Amino acid sequence: MTYKDAGVDVHRGYEAVNQMKEHVKSTFTDGVLTDIGSFGGSYSIGKYMGMEEPVLVSGTDGVGTKLKLAFDMNKHDTIGIDCVAMCVNDILCSGAIPLFFLDYIATGQITPEQIADIVKGVAAGCKESMCALVGGETAEMPGFYQAGEYDVAGFAVGIVDRAKMIDGRSIMPGDAIIGLASSGVHSNGYSLVRKIIDTYNLDLNAYSEELGETYGEAFIKPTKLYVKAIMAAKEAGNIKGIAHITGGGFIENVPRMLPKGITAKLNINTIEEPKVYDVLRKLSGLEVHELYNTFNMGVGMMLVVSQEEVASVVKALQEAGEQAAVIGEIVAGDEGVILCQD
Numbered sequence: 001m002t003y004k005d006a007g008v009d010v011h012r013g014y015e016a017v018n019q020m021k022e023h024v025k026s027t028f029t030d031g032v033l034t035d036i037g038s039f040g041g042s043y044s045i046g047k048y049m050g051m052e053e054p055v056l057v058s059g060t061d062g063v064g065t066k067l068k069l070a071f072d073m074n075k076h077d078t079i080g081i082d083c084v085a086m087c088v089n090d091i092l093c094s095g096a097i098p099l100f101f102l103d104y105i106a107t108g109q110i111t112p113e114q115i116a117d118i119v120k121g122v123a124a125g126c127k128e129s130m131c132a133l134v135g136g137e138t139a140e141m142p143g144f145y146q147a148g149e150y151d152v153a154g155f156a157v158g159i160v161d162r163a164k165m166i167d168g169r170s171i172m173p174g175d176a177i178i179g180l181a182s183s184g185v186h187s188n189g190y191s192l193v194r195k196i197i198d199t200y201n202l203d204l205n206a207y208s209e210e211l212g213e214t215y216g217e218a219f220i221k222p223t224k225l226y227v228k229a230i231m232a233a234k235e236a237g238n239i240k241g242i243a244h245i246t247g248g249g250f251i252e253n254v255p256r257m258l259p260k261g262i263t264a265k266l267n268i269n270t271i272e273e274p275k276v277y278d279v280l281r282k283l284s285g286l287e288v289h290e291l292y293n294t295f296n297m298g299v300g301m302m303l304v305v306s307q308e309e310v311a312s313v314v315k316a317l318q319e320a321g322e323q324a325a326v327i328g329e330i331v332a333g334d335e336g337v338i339l340c341q342d
Contacts, residue, residue: 007142012110016138019116023123027133031099034134041134043100045159053162057096061086062153064247066190069220071149073204076114078222079152080121081128082187085223086246087156088129089301092230093242093257095166096158098131104153105138108145118152121222129227131156164234168241168257168304175240175330176310177264181323182300184274186223188247189295193219196283211275218276226301229322236316237309243302251293254302255336264302265338266328273298292339304330 003010017036024036033042048054063082070079080103088098103122105115115138126133145151185193197204197215204216211218233239241257254264268288277297284291291297305313310326317324331338 007109008140009110012112013138013140015112016110016115019112020119023116023120024133027123027126027131029130029132032132032134038135041100041102043132043134045099048159051159051161055096055160055162055165057091057094057158057160058156059087059090060153060155061090062151063187064190065194066187066220067149067151068194069190069204069216073216073220075216075220076117076121078121078220080118080123081125081222081225082121083152083154084122084125084129084156085225086187087154088125088131088158089223089226089244091156091158092226092301093166093244094158094160095164095230095234095239095242096160097231098129098156098158098227100132100134100157101126101129102134102155103136105136105150106141106145107139107150108142108147110138110140111148114148114150118150122154125225128225131158166239166242169259171240171257171259171262171304171330173262173330173332174307175304176307176326177266177328177330178303178305178310178314178317178324179271179299179327180226180229180301180303180317181224181272182245182274182296182298183224184221184276185219185280186246186296186300192284192294193280196280200283208279210279218279224300226322229317229320229324230301232316232320233303233313237305237313239303239305239313241304245296245299245301249291249293249295249297250299250339251289251337257302257304258336261332261334263331263333263335263338264328265331265340267340267342268292268297269341270325270327271298272323288339299327302327
C-alpha cells in the first residue's frame with residue numbers, strides 16, 4: 001500500500017509547483033533572498049534600516065465562502081487576488097509598506113492546472129501590491145474536501161517607521177472622512193450573497209441588464225488593492241486614520257480606527273454604490289443599517305484627514321487612479337458610526 005493508494009499523489013504536487021514557478025518568480029523584488037522550494041522564505045530589510053525605528057506589521061486572512069462561487073463558475077484565476085487584498089489592505093491601515101506574502105492552499109486532490117491558476121491570481125495581487133510572494137504551502141488532504149474544492153489563506157508582512165505609524169490617536173472632531181471606491185462586494189458577506197443566489201435560483205452565467213454583465217461576473221470580481229493609492233495619499237498629507245471595510249461593513253470596521261469619545265458621521269447619499277448593491281438590496285430586503293453592517297456598499301477603504309489637507313489628499317488619490325471623495329466627518333460622541341442621508 002502506497003501514499004498514492006491513500007489518495008496523495010506527490011507527482012501531482014511536483015507538477016503544480018512546476019506550473020506555478022513562473023508566476024511566483026514574477027513577484028520577486030530586490031529583498032528576496034531565497035528561491036522557490038526553500039523551507040523558509042527569506043527577505044532582507046536592509047534598505048529600510050535608515051528608518052529610526054522600523055516596525056513590522058503583519059496580517060492574515062482568507063477568502064471565505066466566495067470560494068464557492070469560484071467552484072461553481074470553475075474560475076480560479078482571480079480568487080488569489082482576493083486573498084492578497086484581504087491581507088495587504090489590512091496592514092495598509094497602519095501605514096505599512098507591504099514587503100512579502102505567503103499563501104496556503106489545501107485541497108482534497110491536487111489538480112496542477114487549478115493550483116497554478118490560484119497562484120497566478122496570488123502573484124497578480126502581489127505584483128499590484130509591490131510585494132514578493134516568498135513562499136507557500138499546497139496541502140493535499142484526501143477525504144477532507146469535496147472533489148474540485150479547496151481553501152486559500154494568506155499572510156502578509158509590511159514595514160513602517162514607528163514615528164509614521166497610522167493609529168488614529170490624533171483624530172479629532174472636524175476632521176474629514178474620505179471614501180475610496182470598492183470594485184464591488186470584495187470578499188465579505190458571501191454567505192448572504194450565496195443565500196440570495198440559491199433562494200432566487202440565479203444563474204451565474206445569465207446576463208443581467210441591470211448589472212451590465214452576468215451575475216457571476218459581478219459577484220466574482222476580485223477585491224480591490226489600495227497599496228499605490230495609500231502610498232500616494234501618505235505623500236500628499238498627514239493621514240490620521242485608515243479603515244479597511246471588510247466583514248461587518250461600516251458599523252464594525254470604522255470604529256476600529258477611532259479613539260474613545262470620537263464618532264464617524266457618514267453621509268451615505270455621497271456614496272456611489274456599484275450596481276451589484278441595487279440587486280442585493282432588492283433581493284435581500286435588508287434595511288439601510290443592516291446593509292451597511294454587512295457589505296462595503298461601495299467604499300473599500302476610508303481615510304481620515306484634517307479639513308486643510310482634504311484637497312491635496314483627494315487629488316493625489318485621484319491621480320493614482322482612485323475614485324475618492326469626502327463622505328463624512330468626525331464628531332464628538334461614543335456612537336461609533338452615525339449613518340445620515342443629508
